Amino acid sequence: MTLAKEAALDKAMAARQTCPGPCGRRYFHCLPLKTLGSCLECHDGTPADPASYIAPSAKHLLAA
Numbered sequence: 049m050t051l052a053k054e055a056a057l058d059k060a061m062a063a064r065q066t067c068p069g070p071c072g073r074r075y076f077h078c079l080p081l082k083t084l085g086s087c088l089e090c091h092d093g094t095p096a097d098p099a100s101y102i103a104p105s106a107k108h109l110l111a112a
């Protein structure tokens with residue numbers, strides 16, 4: 049696989065793994081966006097396992 053193909057695939061995967069809800073986290077698994085529209089935590093408050101998503105970027109941490 050070429051790097052360009054890998055990048056394109058990652059972009060497609062990111063869209064399915066990133067929560068459009070308030071948390072904005074990118075999970076390591078695909079989210080039920082078609083049914084819930086967000087991750088479970090944003091949907092009904094079920095806390096997500098911190099090991100199941102990528103830690104927020106510094107950009108988020110700096111938001112005051």
Ligand SMILES: [Zn+2]
Pocket residue numbers: 067068069070071072073086087088089090091
């Ligand atoms: Zn979420």
